[in-house]
Amino acid sequence: GLAVVIRAVCDAGDEVIYLSPPWFFYDALIRAVGAKAVSVKVDPRTFDLDVAAIEGAITPRTRAVIVNSPNNPTGRLYPRATLDRLAAILERASVRNGRRVYLISDEAYSRILFDRRRYESPTESYPSSFLVYTFGKQLLTPGERIGYICLPPDMPEREAMRGAITMTQFVMGWAFPNATLQYAVAELDRACIDLAALQRRRDLMVAALSDAGYQVHRPEGTFYLMPRSPWPDDAAFVRHLRERDVLVLPGYLIEMPGYFRISLTASDAMIDKAIPVFAAAMREPVPA
Amino acid sequence: GLAVVIRAVCDAGDEVIYLSPPWFFYDALIRAVGAKAVSVKVDPRTFDLDVAAIEGAITPRTRAVIVNSPNNPTGRLYPRATLDRLAAILERASVRNGRRVYLISDEAYSRILFDRRRYESPTESYPSSFLVYTFGKQLLTPGERIGYICLPPDMPEREAMRGAITMTQFVMGWAFPNATLQYAVAELDRACIDLAALQRRRDLMVAALSDAGYQVHRPEGTFYLMPRSPWPDDAAFVRHLRERDVLVLPGYLIEMPGYFRISLTASDAMIDKAIPVFAAAMREPVPA
Numbered sequence: 001g002l003a004v005v006i007r008a009v010c011d012a013g014d015e016v017i018y019l020s021p022p023w024f025f026y027d028a029l030i031r032a033v034g035a036k037a038v039s040v041k042v043d044p045r046t047f048d049l050d051v052a053a054i055e056g057a058i059t060p061r062t063r064a065v066i067v068n069s070p071n072n073p074t075g076r077l078y079p080r081a082t083l084d085r086l087a088a089i090l091e092r093a094s095v096r097n098g099r100r101v102y103l104i105s106d107e108a109y110s111r112i113l114f115d116r117r118r119y120e121s122p123t124e125s126y127p128s129s130f131l132v133y134t135f136g137k138q139l140l141t142p143g144e145r146i147g148y149i150c151l152p153p154d155m156p157e158r159e160a161m162r163g164a165i166t167m168t169q170f171v172m173g174w175a176f177p178n179a180t181l182q183y184a185v186a187e188l189d190r191a192c193i194d195l196a197a198l199q200r201r202r203d204l205m206v207a208a209l210s211d212a213g214y215q216v217h218r219p220e221g222t223f224y225l226m227p228r229s230p231w232p233d234d235a236a237f238v239r240h241l242r243e244r245d246v247l248v249l250p251g252y253l254i255e256m257p258g259y260f261r262i263s264l265t266a267s268d269a270m271i272d273k274a275i276p277v278f279a280a281a282m283r284e285p286v287p288a
Numbered sequence: 289g290l291a292v293v294i295r296a297v298c299d300a301g302d303e304v305i306y307l308s309p310p311w312f313f314y315d316a317l318i319r320a321v322g323a324k325a326v327s328v329k330v331d332p333r334t335f336d337l338d339v340a341a342i343e344g345a346i347t348p349r350t351r352a353v354i355v356n357s358p359n360n361p362t363g364r365l366y367p368r369a370t371l372d373r374l375a376a377i378l379e380r381a382s383v384r385n386g387r388r389v390y391l392i393s394d395e396a397y398s399r400i401l402f403d404r405r406r407y408e409s410p411t412e413s414y415p416s417s418f419l420v421y422t423f424g425k426q427l428l429t430p431g432e433r434i435g436y437i438c439l440p441p442d443m444p445e446r447e448a449m450r451g452a453i454t455m456t457q458f459v460m461g462w463a464f465p466n467a468t469l470q471y472a473v474a475e476l477d478r479a480c481i482d483l484a485a486l487q488r489r490r491d492l493m494v495a496a497l498s499d500a501g502y503q504v505h506r507p508e509g510t511f512y513l514m515p516r517s518p519w520p521d522d523a524a525f526v527r528h529l530r531e532r533d534v535l536v537l538p539g540y541l542i543e544m545p546g547y548f549r550i551s552l553t554a555s556d557a558m559i560d561k562a563i564p565v566f567a568a569a570m571r572e573p574v575p576a
Contacts, residue, residue: 003461012322025458032459034300034322143467170313171320173291178466179431 001132014063047076075219087126289420302351335364363507375414500567
């Protein structure tokens with residue numbers, strides 16, 4: 001979905017802004033169409049979008065901004081007020097450039113929300129948006145390659161964009177999901193992993209890490225926790241955990257050096273086993 | 289598969305030769321990676337490859353030649369002797385250019401063979417080949433998007449090419465087949481549509497068309513017959529048939545004006561109903 005939309009809206013030489021920390025492959029997907037990938041950091045304290053920084057990164061060649069809410073890896077659900085401010089700067093930039101700047105909303109985690117939150121899509125703030133969804137997280141089945149692209153009902157040039165997307169699917173080599181799963185989409189839509197269990201694991205792990213002395217944000221959605229690494233070298237810290245059979249992702253891989261990512265898709269038994277390892281690691285001396 | 293391989297081997301500015309008549313989308317897939325699509329006609333009398341014409345079309349920028357045997361739409365299975373001659377000119381061109389010219393073998397119909405023929409892959413003649421297969425024809429399920437890419441065991445740079453293909457799959461946006469169907473590949477491999485019934489329909493239709501006065505080649509494989517249109521304007525002839533509820537593909541769509549393509553995937557009842565319509569159409573005066 002993301003690859004199709006990026007290709008449908010971009011020409012070679014265009015620029016696409018993505019927000020950092022990003023999903024691993026935004027950069028590659030953008031470069032693959034001959035466009036320039038421009039990384040903009042989120043606010044490091046709140047993990048909320050830094051709208052002023054995004055505005056500063058927009059140039060006359062900017063074609064799209066990719067937003068991922070709730071965010072992998074921070075779990076941050078961007079507030080409506082922030083998204084409205086983002087929409088306002090995209091609208092101004094479109095007018096200034098005489099060419100539309102699109103919002104590409106990666107909503108892979110939109111149904112993985114905690115505390116009975118209701119999802120509000122970034123596309124509701126800005127009609128020139130593409131909503132990209134995959135069932136890979138909702139059903140923990142990324143390999144099924146099933147999802148969809150939605151265009152807002154009030155999108156300008158909606159029909160032209162539908163045509164561009166279909167033609168892009170053809171020229172990328174029949175980039176359509178599996179036909180059987182297409183038929184199953186209505187039923188897939190009603191199925192979901194156990195969010196209550198996921199939320200319990202979040203609560204347990206956030207409490208345990210905080211008690212052990214870690215700095216950790218309480219995510220509003222997604223599978224992930226993004227604690228600060230107690231060692232400045234997150235790669236070394238991740239290796240230390242790995243030697244104790246606890247596997248986490250080093251932050252440097254996702255443009256967040258000094259952090260590490262825990263996935264809550266681990267089983268309860270794995271979480272129970274990991275908690276004492278995290279606590280013990282915090283008591284280790286920081287390597288020189 | 290085709291899109292992945294073309295992208296894995298081509299840079300912008302490269303040239304890719306495809307043989308005409310082609311599958312509809314070779315041209316688009318080649319252009320989509322920024323390469324130039326070069327069309328070379330097969331021999332119009334035999335539908336065999338015109339190796340001299342292919343040699344004449346090769347330039348220092350030629351990166352690959354796409355071969356589709358048996359061929360959609362002609363049903364021609366290219367003989368080993370022709371494929372060996374093709375391999376020899378590709379080898380010479382690779383040496384002359386100081387850069388490998390690859391053979392991309394689109395083997396979608398390799399299991400749809402008549403008269404108990406055994407398939408011999410074009411890749412057996414030339415080690416710098418990519419075998420691209422889809423189960424879409426063997427199972428009449430194009431929408432399942434399941435197939436594979438094979439590299440010959442004696443391919444030079446085989447491991448590097450495997451890596452390039454995997455990376456291309458990532459940057460194209462996770463261009464992997466559905467995971468469930470990947471697990472099913474071993475079983476899919478043993479299933480096939482009823483080839484005996486298809487062969488009976490071929491025999492029936494070739495005989496009926498010949499009796500009615502059509503010029504028609506007897507295909508060695510695929511679902512297709514490619515008779516000459518009795519009217520020079522194949523689009524007009526196809527419209528004439530359509531008004532009589534017989535649907536065929538006009539040749540101009542696949543770079544074969546003056547021909548039309550019949551698909552034998554029609555049911556026996558449809559074939560029985562169509563035969564008198566073809567016969568009657570042959571007796572119509574040719575429009576001015």
